Amino acid sequence: MRPARLTVLTAVAAVAALTAVTGCAEKSAGGDGTIKVAASDTACELSKTEFPAGKVSIEVENKGSKVTELYVLFPDDRIVAERENIGPGTKATITAEIKAGDYEFACKPGMKGDGIRQKVKATGGAAAKRSPELDAAVAEYRKYVQAQADETLPKAQAFADAVKAGDLEAAKKAYAASRIGWERTEPVAESFGDIDPKVDVREDGLEAGQDPAKDWTGWHRLEKALFADKKIGDDEKKLADQLMTDLTDWQKKVGQAEITPTSMANGAKELLDEVASGKVTGEEERYSHTDLVDFKANVEGAQKAYELLKPVAAKNDPALSAELDKQFAAMNTLLDKYRADKNGYDFTAYDTVGQDQRKELSDAVSALGEPLSKLAATVAK
Template sequence: MRSRLLLVPAVCAAGLLALTGCVANDSSEAGGHAALTVDSGADACTVSANTVPAGNTRFTVTNSGDQVTEFYLLGDDGLRIAGEVENIGPGLSRDLVVSLPAGNYFTACKPGMVGSGVGKAAFTVTKADGAAAVSTDFGAQIDTANANYASYVKDQIGQLVTGTDAFVAAYLAGDDDTARSLYPTTRAHWERVETVAESFGDLDPKLDLREADLEEGQDWTGWHAIEKDLWPTDAEPGFVAYSPEKRQQLADQLVADTATLHTKVQDLSFTLAQQTNGAIGLLDEVARGKVTGEEEIWSHTDLWDFQANVDGAKVLYAGVRDILIEKDPKLVTTLDREFTDLQTLLDAQRVGDGFTLYTALSPAEIKALSDQVNALGEPLNKLTAALVL
């Protein structure tokens, strides 16, 4: 709930993303790089090939739909953005040029530039002799990491907008079962970028304030105010369900504040220190509220939030990992291990597409999660100094 990132607006975030006009390409290697075409339609995202050798790759994205679109190259977690090109109008083409190491990725398009996108598909970059070398210029790597994280934040808040719309529609219709099912999955988009969202002054308490943190005379709005109404049996004795008028008021405010947040994140840029401190801050959020069960006091969906905070921290770490390998390879080994160990503990609590409710965890399971958060927190706290100083 406390601001950690001081953000500055930017006219654009360039990095290694080369955005040009219409260029005719085929899917063969040419001029020392792989050249692919992408057709972004209303409900499909068709890439001319799903495998390229490591090195420079150019995607020429053509919008065959009727909405402004964008194209994403995602990391192997399906969350981290390795490259993106946006604001492609109907009938237009733009290029995305990225320098890629070998690994697994995903491609996707986003007609309308909000929501989860369409046509998500696996994409592989292979090791190959004679492939163009991936840039080892630290300045270029940092610029790319900063630009890609800004794109990731916009993507997550864009998905928060559409998710909130669906959640609110169910809540106002009195379909509480659907609203309860959408509550933790929609909030995950907030939790993945929570330290950024918290930086916008009063938007954070409007959207995410817990009842226990209310000050005298303060209006209570946002997710947790609605959470209490959706899980009334876990509220205090005598709690009275909200009237339709109050539901409407809270729903309208949630949608409006989320839209404001979406507007504010469009012109963000980041420094390397802001990224690394953001990763540290997200793990602090886990330690302070999620692992203690204090965040979702009525729904008990704390592990959904826990996973989302860890997702966000891993995205930030993955974005700077190649730089850290050159600076402090031992720290990379430690962080890789501790992130893996924490994810193993979380995976053990998965139930279907979700998680065990916090109230179903044993004291031993809570302690194990808490101990592993601390085990990861110690080396993660060294990340900023290792990269910036």
Template sequence: MRLVPALACAGAVTVPLSVLAACGDGDGGAGGTGAAGASGAGGAVPIRASDDRCEVGRRDLTAGTLRFRVTNAGRTVTEVYVYAPGDKIITEREFIRPGQSVELTVQLGAGNYQIACKPGMTGHGIRQDITVTGQADHATDPRLSRALADYRAYVVQQADASIAATRTFVDAFKRGDVDGAKRLYAPSRIGWERIEPVAESFGDLDPRVDAREADLEPGEKWTGWHRLEKALWKTGSTKGEEPYADQLLKDLNELRTRVAAAQLDPPITPASMANGAKELLDEVATGKVTGEEEAFSHTDLVDFKANVDGAKKVYELVRAVVLEKDPALVKKLDAGFAKVEGLLAEYRKGDGYVSYDTVGKAQRKELADGVNGLGEPLSMLAAAVVR
């Protein structure tokens, strides 16, 4: 749920949990056999997006590891969402610029999905049903199995941390302690920001918890952190907003229950975990670097660091596997993370960061360049992991 920002990141790939295809008219065709069975350059399923339609090489696909090549043939930036039944977000790909082509590697199980293409990155999208059949053969490296288990544990840990910090924040908010709540606001969001790709996969929870005022549709009820943020920094009073603080804590507890389930739906795969790391960098480029995320508190750099932390955690979990398969990519990623963390360190202030409204245009561009420089090799992580 984002506005189109002034700054779009290059080569963005956002796939939190499983699959990507496309929408609009196109031939059904026979089911493929993963990347090998797909038509298009190098075996990738071609997707041609424009301002009023999307064309996909095939609508019937075979379960397994798949590659897709998306080309934006339109005149405006576009994005693609994939939904499971109930509008549960499987994946999203933002900021495909006019003339840009991107390649995605995903692992997809059998099932029915709906694709939404969103020219201009707004609205309900142009939707189309696709079908995936067959049994996916995910012969997994034991190291990746351990990485998945460790990542699931990390997600639960971060959900717990966010709940604990938010409970303290909510207590101060409900007491009417505006200054205290302001100090506790940004720390309460760190756990959420570190696992945002998983959190966003619950399409009903994400807007309740993290919608910004500018994201709202006409008549849509506003709840969550940013409503409380506005009360603290814009209104300067918590009076009448206490029920929304209680609701935030309730929604985070619901998130904790869902992520702690034995089987996440859809399940996390090695590819989706790796693509989720890239999505976290896209979160930085599309909301934090632009200053749109924390419009009232200007605590964007705290969110920025949490997104980078979450992406780096994924990378650290799969680094040994990638080092064996693509040492040159590991070299780029090591350097990219070090650069971004070094840039962030320049803005440290005490236990947190400077107010983002004090960061000038040139400095914001430097941060954006660092994020985009890391995002390019990070977009290759999923392909390296499942190679």
């Protein structure tokens, strides 16, 4: 999980969201071009507050001194679209599908709080029809995310049972495996209310005013207890039960997610952004050092979305598809160097991976992330 975030939406909007197609601006359907957002430390200025619904391109420029984020939100704060980690003096473009309705744009300087907000309206009627190939991709991806949630529950239950039994070593052994399905499909998982911050927030991701002793729950709270504090007490056993309650909630809701080709493509890019911001740096699994398990799962989830969209992507941009094939293969070959066996998830502890090796991994993420950032615009043609 990334640092603290707003409450998340059902993937209709995630359509729009989970986004970030860097450097790939596109005309919005039926409209007069992109929506330009000038974000600063004190303002969130929009070039327009009303635009045609459909495929929309949002161009964000950070004119402030802090790293910022842009969210497109429903009135109840569910996320429609987002772009995180926009550095000072940089730009980012979001390609998204947004249905007709009222929304808010929120710029979040420092990536904390509720953001500086502006009300907007998307106008128009029914969404444009999709091709049969894209409908098939969405249907298969929906099956995939449900299967990942279904497969996560027994693995998480094994982890929770070990915690509740007070078996420190068994709990530590079960920890990483319990997270694989979540990490493969995290963009969709994040689209349901506050489930993501309940189960996957790090201590430094808590909002101002939250008390780690009371408000920090989920995998990473237990990770710290097991790997850093080396203890299991009554609090940890209660947290294990709460984790299962929250994951069961997620598993039941996955089938309700609104998924589109754009959200799949943007979600794939977001998974690579997760790798770049948390796994390569070693911040995500700072106590267990199982970052490479998460890393691999993120890559697998991104590749699954791409493979399902590939028939259309290859037709619309053969060169991009060829480059994505090449970079996914290179990334998987590199990750295989850190596996104890070819098909398993026993990876090298990340605290033993040197700086030169981390740079090699980071460079591979960048090489894959650049063409992957173009996928949403390509399938939206």
